[in-house]
Amino acid sequence: TVMMAIATSRLPRRDSMKHLTLYDLDNFPDTKQSMKVSTNEHFDGSRKKNRSQEEILSSQSKSYLEQLPNEILIYTFKQLSTADLHRSFWNLNNRLNGIIFVQKMFVDLSCPKRIFDYYCHQSILSTFSSRIFSLKLSDTYDRIKKFNSIEILSNLRSLTVRDISTESLDIILSKLPSFRSLSYLNIYSANLQSTTNVFSLSSLKTLILFSLNSPIILPNDIQITNNVEYLNIDGCYVNDVVQVLNHCQKLKYLKVYIRYHRDTMLYQTQIENISKLKSLKRLHITFYYFPLNIFHSLLTLFPKLERLTFSTSTNDEDYMSATTWENFISKSLTNLKEFQFYVKMEDNGSITQSAADVLRLFETDFWLEQKWFLVIDHNQYLNPATLELYTVSYSKVGKHNIELYGLQTQLTKVDHLDTINKNITNLQVTFHDGHRPPLPPTERRYPEVSSITIRSHLTSTDMEDTSRLISDLNETITFSKITSLSFSAPPLYPLEILRQVLTNAPNIGRLRVPYSMINHFINDEQLCSMLAKMMKSLSIDFSSANDQSPLNIGHMIDLLNIFSTNLEFLYFDLQLPQIQLQDFYSVLSLIFCGKLKKLVYFQMRLKQQQQTFNLNFFKIWFNDVMNLLTTKTTESTIEYGIMDKQLSVSFR
Numbered sequence: 001t002v003m004m005a006i007a008t009s010r011l012p013r014r015d016s017m018k019h020l021t022l023y024d025l026d027n028f029p030d031t032k033q034s035m036k037v038s039t040n041e042h043f044d045g046s047r048k049k050n051r052s053q054e055e056i057l058s059s060q061s062k063s064y065l066e067q068l069p070n071e072i073l074i075y076t077f078k079q080l081s082t083a084d085l086h087r088s089f090w091n092l093n094n095r096l097n098g099i100i101f102v103q104k105m106f107v108d109l110s111c112p113k114r115i116f117d118y119y120c121h122q123s124i125l126s127t128f129s130s131r132i133f134s135l136k137l138s139d140t141y142d143r144i145k146k147f148n149s150i151e152i153l154s155n156l157r158s159l160t161v162r163d164i165s166t167e168s169l170d171i172i173l174s175k176l177p178s179f180r181s182l183s184y185l186n187i188y189s190a191n192l193q194s195t196t197n198v199f200s201l202s203s204l205k206t207l208i209l210f211s212l213n214s215p216i217i218l219p220n221d222i223q224i225t226n227n228v229e230y231l232n233i234d235g236c237y238v239n240d241v242v243q244v245l246n247h248c249q250k251l252k253y254l255k256v257y258i259r260y261h262r263d264t265m266l267y268q269t270q271i272e273n274i275s276k277l278k279s280l281k282r283l284h285i286t287f288y289y290f291p292l293n294i295f296h297s298l299l300t301l302f303p304k305l306e307r308l309t310f311s312t313s314t315n316d317e318d319y320m321s322a323t324t325w326e327n328f329i330s331k332s333l334t335n336l337k338e339f340q341f342y343v344k345m346e347d348n349g350s351i352t353q354s355a356a357d358v359l360r361l362f363e364t365d366f367w368l369e370q371k372w373f374l375v376i377d378h379n380q381y382l383n384p385a386t387l388e389l390y391t392v393s394y395s396k397v398g399k400h401n402i403e404l405y406g407l408q409t410q411l412t413k414v415d416h417l418d419t420i421n422k423n424i425t426n427l428q429v430t431f432h433d434g435h436r437p438p439l440p441p442t443e444r445r446y447p448e449v450s451s452i453t454i455r456s457h458l459t460s461t462d463m464e465d466t467s468r469l470i471s472d473l474n475e476t477i478t479f480s481k482i483t484s485l486s487f488s489a490p491p492l493y494p495l496e497i498l499r500q501v502l503t504n505a506p507n508i509g510r511l512r513v514p515y516s517m518i519n520h521f522i523n524d525e526q527l528c529s530m531l532a533k534m535m536k537s538l539s540i541d542f543s544s545a546n547d548q549s550p551l552n553i554g555h556m557i558d559l560l561n562i563f564s565t566n567l568e569f570l571y572f573d574l575q576l577p578q579i580q581l582q583d584f585y586s587v588l589s590l591i592f593c594g595k596l597k598k599l600v601y602f603q604m605r606l607k608q609q610q611q612t613f614n615l616n617f618f619k620i621w622f623n624d625v626m627n628l629l630t631t632k633t634t635e636s637t638i639e640y641g642i643m644d645k646q647l648s649v650s651f652r
């Protein structure tokens with residue numbers, strides 16, 4: 001970074017630094033002295049000529065930083081993390097301290113443990129409490145409890161919290177009123193059922209709430225501020241969306257994912273009681289099974305809408321009516337400039353129009369002049385058969401997965417096919433007993449596919465010709481770009497598929513498999529050798545309802561031996577009581593004691609609703625394991641956290 005600053009300083013100062021804010025820091029006591037030393041020592045032409053080049057470079061490197069102008073140092077320090085800034089330059093002299101203290105600091109405490117420990121031991125948050133404007137926290141390893149005094153960050157503008165337990169979330173929410181300048185709040189992957197406080201902050205402009213497993217539920221008497229302009233809620237019921245819309249009259253951007261529940265549908269009477277949001281310009285909404293007339297009524301609340309994106313699964317064929325959409329937009333959304341959508345229907349014989357007839361009505365001047373081009377993907381090979389109607393522009397933001405076999409595609413403008421193909425990053429391959437459908441047209445080549453998901457409806461692991469699969473894939477994707485391979489449940493797969501794909505795609509480093517597949521390939525030396533060399537990340541699914549394979553501890557130990565040298569990430573998904581958690585403690589002992597030499601992260605998740613981790617039992621077991629270790633350095637690098645159904649362990 002310093003070298004970059006030195007190179008920049010050679011440019012005309014006004015031209016290269018005109019975008020920087022200038023600060024009057026030249027009056028610090030040691031500044032003139034350091035400048036004087038630099039001038040006398042390094043740029044005096046009368047220096048002895050026999051001085052070695054090494055001595056010149058050495059002396060220059062010791063004092064050249066001090067000669068840099070404040071603008072260069074300010075720019076350089078902006079490129080460093082707060083921890084690096086503190087460790088490298090803090091308290092070296094008054095001038096550097098002054099330059100550091102004008103920085104707007106951004107602290108990320110979801111960092112590796114060694115950096116997190118440095119923040120803790122050096123009291124960096126208290127030292128720079130008035131200069132920290134952005135803070136990121138992660139509770140994956142129960143870290144938030146170590147920062148009970150975050151309210152000292154008096155100038156905090158942005159706060160991001162992720163993977164947070166309910167207890168820690170309550171701590172954070174109780175301190176929110178202390179942050180009077182907070183304008184950005186992002187709570188990601190949490191149990192968001194106690195979020196009343198976040199809506200009452202008058203300074204808040206941007207609010208993002210993301211619930212990973214449970215729905216976001218707002219109390220009926222919630223007090224919501226009227227100042228939020230950007231709102232992103234992922235994982236709520238429609239009744240909670242109605243509450244928010246009733247209060248947030250200054251919204252300019254709304255992104256919402258609405259969970260489906262048959263008892264929480266949207267009704268016309270609810271919509272009629274909501275005031276129109278005339279400030280809303282952008283809407284991105286995902287929902288399921290709203291009738292089109294109800295969705296249209298909801299959209300009439302946003303008369304100034306300029307950009308609309310929606311995604312839905314539905315059984316309402318009206319969503320595919322070009323005439324209905326044209327009439328509605330012309331009447332109710334006259335400011336609409338950008339329109340992208342995705343509609344998915346199951347083709348169980350109830351669809352009355354053919355794909356060609358649906359698409360033909362989207363070829364009028366209304367659609368073509370706006371450049372709203374449409375695509376239909378129809379696949380009768382899948383079970384159930386599916387029909388997907390979407391805009392070409394939506395393929396860039398939300399259409400990244402496609403089935404290899406049985407796909408039929410039609411477009412309003414054929415030359416957009418290459419654009420759609422380039423947006424596909426995951427290719428799905430589905431096998432059925434006794435029949436192989438024709439390959440899609442050869443022009444359907446997906447150059448950016450990086451992952452393959454293989455699904456099986458096979459009732460036997462016998463498969464006549466796996467080489468034909470490789471030939472089909474070779475015509476469709478670029479093998480060298482494949483980095484991830486996943487086998488979904490049910491678990492019956494011929495091992496030859498795995499062997500052939502690994503042979504042809506040498507850059508695969510991530511693998512997800514059902515547990516029964518482990519039992520099949522564990523004794524295949526050639527396959528195990530390939531996996532050991534290639535895999536950096538391994539996910540094992542023990543939770544398939546169709547996978548009744550009992551846990552074989554011997555096989556699990558063999559598995560750890562196979563992946564002992566290169567594996568960095570390991571994930572277990574468990575279904576209890578099918579597999580007892582206690583059976584895994586012997587496996588965990590090997591993991592914690594360093595059996596996997598390069599392991600960085602381990603995660604074990606429980607999939608059954610009624611089961612949770614026993615935290616007290618785990619702590620006792622963990623302490624016993626640590627006491628048995630011959631070196632204490634191992635313990636200092638291990639960090640773990642338990643949240644209900646998930647155990648996360650870091651070895652960094």
